[in-house]
Amino acid sequence: xxxxxPYALLGRVAPDFALHAAAGDTxxxxxxxxxxxxxxxxxxxxxxxxxxxxALNRSFATYRSAGLTMYGVGVDDDPTxxxxxxxxxxxxxxxxxxxxxAVSRSYEVDNLPxxxxxxxxxxxxxxxxxxxxASSRLYLQQLRTLLNE
Amino acid sequence: xLQTNIHPTGLPRRRRWMPxxxxxxxxxxxxxxxxxxxxxxxxxxxxAPANPPPNTPPAATPGDxxxxxFPNPQSAPLPNMQTPKxxxxxxxxxxxxxxxxxxxFPGAPKNPVPASPEALTAPPAQGAGDTRGLDQEIQGLKxxxxxxxxxxxxxxxxxxxxxxxxxxxxLSVDVGNFFALDAxxxxxxxxxxxxxxxxxxxxxxxxxxxxxxxxxxxxxVGPHELVAFFSGSGPNARAYKRGASLRFEKGVGAKYLExxxxxxxxxxxxxxxxxxxx
Numbered sequence: 024x025x026x027x028x029p030y031a032l033l034g035r036v037a038p039d040f041a042l043h044a045a046a047g048d049t050x051x052x053x054x055x056x057x058x059x060x061x062x063x064x065x066x067x068x069x070x071x072x073x074x075x076x077x078a079l080n081r082s083f084a085t086y087r088s089a090g091l092t093m094y095g096v097g098v099d100d101d102p103t104x105x106x107x108x109x110x111x112x113x114x115x116x117x118x119x120x121x122x123x124x125a126v127s128r129s130y131e132v133d134n135l136p137x138x139x140x141x142x143x144x145x146x147x148x149x150x151x152x153x154x155x156x157a158s159s160r161l162y163l164q165q166l167r168t169l170l171n172e
Numbered sequence: 173x174l175q176t177n178i179h180p181t182g183l184p185r186r187r188r189w190m191p192x193x194x195x196x197x198x199x200x201x202x203x204x205x206x207x208x209x210x211x212x213x214x215x216x217x218x219x220a221p222a223n224p225p226p227n228t229p230p231a232a233t234p235g236d237x238x239x240x241x242f243p244n245p246q247s248a249p250l251p252n253m254q255t256p257k258x259x260x261x262x263x264x265x266x267x268x269x270x271x272x273x274x275x276x277f278p279g280a281p282k283n284p285v286p287a288s289p290e291a292l293t294a295p296p297a298q299g300a301g302d303t304r305g306l307d308q309e310i311q312g313l314k315x316x317x318x319x320x321x322x323x324x325x326x327x328x329x330x331x332x333x334x335x336x337x338x339x340x341x342x343l344s345v346d347v348g349n350f351f352a353l354d355a356x357x358x359x360x361x362x363x364x365x366x367x368x369x370x371x372x373x374x375x376x377x378x379x380x381x382x383x384x385x386x387x388x389x390x391x392x393v394g395p396h397e398l399v400a401f402f403s404g405s406g407p408n409a410r411a412y413k414r415g416a417s418l419r420f421e422k423g424v425g426a427k428y429l430e431x432x433x434x435x436x437x438x439x440x441x442x443x444x445x446x447x448x449x450x
Binding site: 041042043048049050051054 | 354355368369370371372373374
């Protein structure tokens with residue numbers, strides 16, 4: 024079984040972006056310097072994305088007060104589908120729309136769901152390219168590490 | 173009766189008893205002061221750099237700062253008041269300790285003299301002075317780095333966007349009662365050069381009088397056209413999109429253009445204009 028290719032953005036400054044939210048104002052990543060940011064890339068056609076977003080929402084509710092910011096980035100071509108998905112997802116964090124896929128290209132998204140963890144200095148520290156029980160445990164460990172820094 | 177209160181030495185009994193008690197109190201205070209001084213010296217030795225030897229040059233180069241911050245404990249012995257006899261196995265330790273003693277108490281006698289009560293509250297002057305000096309030096313270095321970064325940024329801009337070909341587009345918002353800016357798309361000679369989305373923070377900054385440099389690029393001499401599309405929410409919070417264009421002549425020298433969003437009070441709607449800074 025071939026191993027995953029290394030993620031090129033690890034250890035580098037996270038590419039800045041500004042995206043419209045499905046409900047709410049525009050979000051710019053650079054305005055969240057000093058906070059731990061979790062970006063989760065999703066699509067309305069991805070079944071495991073919904074489960075992952077629900078799991079992420081639990082961690083967001085737990086660690087929000089410790090300086091955690093979380094955004095879901097929808098990569099659907101049709102923003103209407105993304106908006107409908109966002110309405111039904113019922114998560115507490117903002118779901119952003121990236122129909123032009125400029126942000127997903129800059130983050131080199133090659134699998135869905137994909138989660139990128141950015142530390143308080145704006146550096147990409149961890150990436151999870153799937154959603155399993157093992158990756159969920161790993162995600163929590165990595166998140167706690169970043170929040171403790 | 174008066175004779176009974178007088179001691180044969182000629183001093184009143186109570187006056188004769190007091191000096192002894194006062195001396196005892198002074199000895200106790202002195203011991204406390206010595207203990208506090210030794211403790212504070214130990215704390216400084218752990219947290220602050222050691223006092224430099226007398227032959228150390230006072231001005232340190234930036235490369236030497238790290239050496240001063242984290243000195244090698246073997247090469248630079250720390251002044252430790254609790255151990256009057258340094259271990260003889262370490263070469264140079266005895267000399268270092270004696271030098272440290274000289275620095276702390278120049279001309280001090282061997283037997284401890286009871287310290288005055290002021291010594292209890294007085295901080296270790298030299299150690300604090302060294303720390304303060306280091307702090308000032310670090311702050312100075314930080315300022316130098318910031319200045320250098322600024323100079324490099326200016327130099328980079330001058331190289332990438334020379335004054336002869338430079339064109340800059342700025343954006344400002346006045347009042348903003350009839351329009352909440354959401355995005356600006358800029359086309360220069362029919363080519364999109366920027367599409368900028370505004371967050372609530374950026375909108376607030378613009379409303380407070382901020383001027384944003386939206387675009388900086390290069391253009392050749394000659395006629396050009398700038399088209400700007402503004403989108404956001406207009407009166408009654410409805411989606412609002414308007415455009416503005418300007419034909420301008422780029423001469424020799426930098427060109428500065430400003431996109432202005434004003435409130436037109438008569439028509440109760442926003443007004444968009446492009447101003448050419450001559």
